[in-house]
Amino acid sequence: MRCLLLSALALTVSLTACNHGDEEANAEQAVVARTSETDLPAWLTHSDGTDPGRWLAGREAGHPLALNAPQVQAMRGSLARAAEGFVEDRRMIANRTVQLGQMLGEVGKDEAYGTLLDGFAQIAAPRGRHKSLYGEMCQHYFNIRTRGLGHEATLAELSVNEMRPLTRSTP
Template sequence: MCMILAARLQLAFTLALTLTLAACEEEPESEEALRPAVQANEGRTISQKRWLDLNEPTTPELWLASREAGTDLAPSAPDVEAFRDLLARAERRYTETPRMIANRAVQLEEMLADRGIDENARQVIKGLTEAGADDKGRGFGETAQHYFNARANGASREEGLRLIQRPEGKTLR
């Protein structure tokens, strides 16, 4: 009975993540569709924003560095440059833009935290980028989903990163 319940919960989490990640790529049909997202970030400093909206003027590297620092940083801060480099490496490896990679990394950070797993967005991006293969054609979100499933099922960080790779070094599809 517990095994069936665990399998159903896992399926529900996977479905929720898939739908959420797919929704991140969709363009809203109207300005009306943007309103809830804009309102959720209204009045928040850069470091307090929950995600980067479609038309967000804040760069993903500034957002991630500010979130990690817990305060708004200057665009010239060394941590902002470090995130810029990390996102550039991730963009070369995956199909998404740096903004989408940043949003998905923060989403994964929060999902892991809900499971009691402490792994920040920098660790997520770095780990998934290093574990991924050099070929294009797969998504960061897809890889993040495989990684989350592994971690949610009890795998350590190292095991989770190893499980998202095929023997030839290519990420699972």
């Protein structure tokens, strides 16, 4: 019996030590908000304090830009107009725009981020209580572009379809 109690005590101590070590490891890996002025993260995370418009303009330029740079101001405006018609927040819209830009670049169909945002904003302009899903619009845009249509023709096709399957009512 005494041997069993000592074994149970040893197991408890070792599990406590392991759990304490896990807590320390998890604390080291905890996500911390950042607002770097000198580098551009690959993607914006939920806790990232980076301004999505500034990040997106910097990604397009290939380097960080000043807060008051004309490209940043223009991108913020494009992002704000797009955000009005989509369910996703500005951070997610910015991430999806970069993702779409990379996909288009891989097939030789580069588009400026602001051009994409402004085109999508025109299609998804708020229609009562309905907002569009940005990620799905990006996928449809990419699929149409890979069929050979240009930017304007692709936007026209998306507009004609009115993106009905891509809408969701908001409360």
